Amino acid sequence: MPRSPKPRPTWGGVPLDRRRILLGIAAIGGFLAVDLGAVAYAGGWIGTAHRLTPHIFIKAFEWVNGKQSGFRKNHAKGVAVAGYFDSNGNGREVSSAAVFRSGRTPVLGRFSLAGGNAHAADMLSTARGLGLAFGFPGGAQWRTAMLNLPVFPDNSPQGFYDRLLASKASPDTGKPDPQAMAAFLAAHPETAKAMKIIGQNPPSPGFADSTFRSLNTFYVISESGTRTPVRWSLVPVTPPPPRNSSGPNALFDALVRQIRSGPLQWTLMLTVGAPSDPLDDATLPWPADRRAIDAGTLTLTSIETEHPGNARDINFDPLVLPPGIERSDDPLLSPRSAVYAASYRVRAREPESPPAVNVDEVAL
Amino acid sequence: MSTEIEGTAATAAPPQKFTALSRIFHWLTAILIFAALFIGLTMVNWLAGYAELRVIHMSIGALILLIVILRIVNRARHHPPAWPPTIGRLEGKAVIWSERALYALLLAQPLVGWAMVSASGTPVRVFGVLRLPPIAPSNIDVFSVLREAHSILAYLLVAVVAAHVSAVLAHSIVLSDGMLRRMTFHIGRRERSKI
Numbered sequence: 380m381p382r383s384p385k386p387r388p389t390w391g392g393v394p395l396d397r398r399r400i401l402l403g404i405a406a407i408g409g410f411l412a413v414d415l416g417a418v419a420y421a422g423g424w425i426g427t428a429h430r431l432t433p434h435i436f437i438k439a440f441e442w443v444n445g446k447q448s449g450f451r452k453n454h455a456k457g458v459a460v461a462g463y464f465d466s467n468g469n470g471r472e473v474s475s476a477a478v479f480r481s482g483r484t485p486v487l488g489r490f491s492l493a494g495g496n497a498h499a500a501d502m503l504s505t506a507r508g509l510g511l512a513f514g515f516p517g518g519a520q521w522r523t524a525m526l527n528l529p530v531f532p533d534n535s536p537q538g539f540y541d542r543l544l545a546s547k548a549s550p551d552t553g554k555p556d557p558q559a560m561a562a563f564l565a566a567h568p569e570t571a572k573a574m575k576i577i578g579q580n581p582p583s584p585g586f587a588d589s590t591f592r593s594l595n596t597f598y599v600i601s602e603s604g605t606r607t608p609v610r611w612s613l614v615p616v617t618p619p620p621p622r623n624s625s626g627p628n629a630l631f632d633a634l635v636r637q638i639r640s641g642p643l644q645w646t647l648m649l650t651v652g653a654p655s656d657p658l659d660d661a662t663l664p665w666p667a668d669r670r671a672i673d674a675g676t677l678t679l680t681s682i683e684t685e686h687p688g689n690a691r692d693i694n695f696d697p698l699v700l701p702p703g704i705e706r707s708d709d710p711l712l713s714p715r716s717a718v719y720a721a722s723y724r725v726r727a728r729e730p731e732s733p734p735a736v737n738v739d740e741v742a743l
Numbered sequence: 744m745s746t747e748i749e750g751t752a753a754t755a756a757p758p759q760k761f762t763a764l765s766r767i768f769h770w771l772t773a774i775l776i777f778a779a780l781f782i783g784l785t786m787v788n789w790l791a792g793y794a795e796l797r798v799i800h801m802s803i804g805a806l807i808l809l810i811v812i813l814r815i816v817n818r819a820r821h822h823p824p825a826w827p828p829t830i831g832r833l834e835g836k837a838v839i840w841s842e843r844a845l846y847a848l849l850l851a852q853p854l855v856g857w858a859m860v861s862a863s864g865t866p867v868r869v870f871g872v873l874r875l876p877p878i879a880p881s882n883i884d885v886f887s888v889l890r891e892a893h894s895i896l897a898y899l900l901v902a903v904v905a906a907h908v909s910a911v912l913a914h915s916i917v918l919s920d921g922m923l924r925r926m927t928f929h930i931g932r933r934e935r936s937k938i
Contacts, residue, residue, distance in 0.1 A: 390829065390917070390918060391827075391828065391829030391830055391831055391834070391918060391920070392828065392829060393829055393918045393919075393920065395917065396917075399916060399917045399918075399919065400917055402916050402917070403912060403913050403916040403917035406912045406916050407909045407912050407913060410905075410908055410909065410912060411905060411909065414901075414904075414905055414908070415901070415905065417781060418780070418781075418784060418901050421780075421781050421782075421784035421785040421788070422784040422788065423784075423787075423788035427788060431790055432788045432789070432790065433787065433788070433790065433793075434788070512864075515864055515881075516864035516865075516866075516877070516881040517866070518866045518874050518876075519866070520864075520865070520866055536790050536791075687883065687884075688882075691883075692864070692881075692882070692883040693864060694863060694865075696865070698794050699865055699866070706794065710791065712794065713790060713791055713792065713793045713794035713795070714790035714791065714793070716793055716794050716797075717786075717787070717789070717790050717793035717794075718790070720787075720793075721787070723863070723886075724887070724890050727883050727884070727886055727887035727890065728887045728890075728891065
């Protein structure tokens with residue numbers, strides 16, 4: 380190419396040199412490729428085709444349940460409760476957490492049914508959830524999300540995801556496709572085994588007489604630094620007689636009537652694991668004879684329709700733990716925390732919808 | 744990384760450097776902001792790593808906030824060295840505004856992160872032990888605005904940092920005006936004559 384007779388272009392008074400321009404473009408291009416490539420990879424725009432992400436869980440809940448605007452993506456149907464925990468000080472033996480000191484800690488909570496449909500009809504067989512936030516929104520807060528099951532059906536996020544997809548109701552029968560569920564169980568023997576244990580422990584008639592369990596293992600840290608694996612549970616204290624309720628909100632209506640007629644109480648038990656016990660597999664029960672520490676009594680005194688400012692707005696992230704309680708290596712814990720956070724973010728920005736359980740509409 | 748790309752067109756007088764403290768602050772911020780952005784973007788897409796990375800991300804954020812406050816004080820007390828003569832009037836305006844945008848983003852992003860966690864009612868704990876007080880009311884709508892803002896600010900930071908690095912590379916390589924050398928340390932000084 381013949382050299383242009385015109386003067387060379389300049390930038391800031393410096394004549395531009397072709398070699399240097401190319402070098403500059405190469406350096407900037409290389410930097411941007413690495414920088415923006417890293418951002419795209421980390422941000423999940425590329426390379427997420429073969430791995431589960433929180434976003435994929437949110438999409439799956441929506442695929443199974445349809446759009447549930449403003450609701451939790453799982454345990455969508457629920458009701459807010461409040462009360463307090465009276466610690467007897469026994470928990471201090473294994474944990475330095477302030478909540479186990481003798482004394483009272485306020486508690487916000489939420490009863491729920493598993494599943495992403497906020498208007499599903501109550502069924503005895505649906506897993507019942509109890510989320511609790513001890514000392515919300517204080518700095519030594521402890522949150523836990525428990526179920527009325529003896530073990531959790533899954534021991535990995537992939538297992539949970541596959542079960543979620545297999546549980547989608549077929550449009551013809553309104554029930555999960557038996558073939559899909561059979562294929563899932565064949566691929567996940569741990570769930571088949573867990574389901575057997577769950578089947579051997581039929582659910583109680585209602586929320587008030589349910590025992591709720593952490594299912595995942597955690598570590599408690601004593602004043603002297605000793606780490607002890609524990610699973611905790613809430614065991615009902617003389618539950619009131621079941622109320623006759625019927626209809627799509629039968630379980631919740633009964634709960635509303637029970638709390639109105641008097642506080643509901645549970646004993647918080649810290650079950651201490653032995654070295655041989657499974658610490659990272661929530662589908663496996665611990666032997667029944669493990670030592671359990673009675674740490675105190677949870678009393679729930681009030682119940683409210685979910686509304687702004689009550690337990691509706693709490694993410695019962697199982698990893699909001701106070702000093703004195705730590706997570707274990709259970710592979711469900713970090714994914715639970717991540718997916719709960721994604722659900723919280725999504726529902727926070729969605730327009731809210733009226734909840735199915737309206738306490739004021741429950742007749743005495 | 745070679746920071747001593749020099750050529751025949753170099754200005755006669757070696758450019759003045761930022762003070763050593765300014766340079767330390769700058770590179771510390773660079774490392775921490777890349778780490779915070781990369782970890783932040785990664786953790787929300789990584790189930791198994793989320794819990795661990797969240798703690799690290801929040802700790803780095805707190806560190807960035809501290810350093811940026813110190814940097815703003817430092818910036819107010821020390822005027823930076825003169826620009827290379829290659830920066831014209833119009834580009835000078837872009838330099839001034841991009842510097843302000845960087846400082847604003849570096850200050851806002853950790854504060855928004857802190858406020859966002861506060862608004863979710865969750866204790867803000869960094870470095871495993873230090874508990875920071877909440878700086879926003881526990882309110883899900885406040886949380887939502889801050890949470891979305893945290894992502895938008897993250898991508899703005901990515902863009903402004905990319906522009907910042909690209910501009911410095913363009914000056915240092917294409918114009919050979921020693922722009923980058925104002926911020927580098929003297930490592931490899933003797934190598935310069937080779938290029």
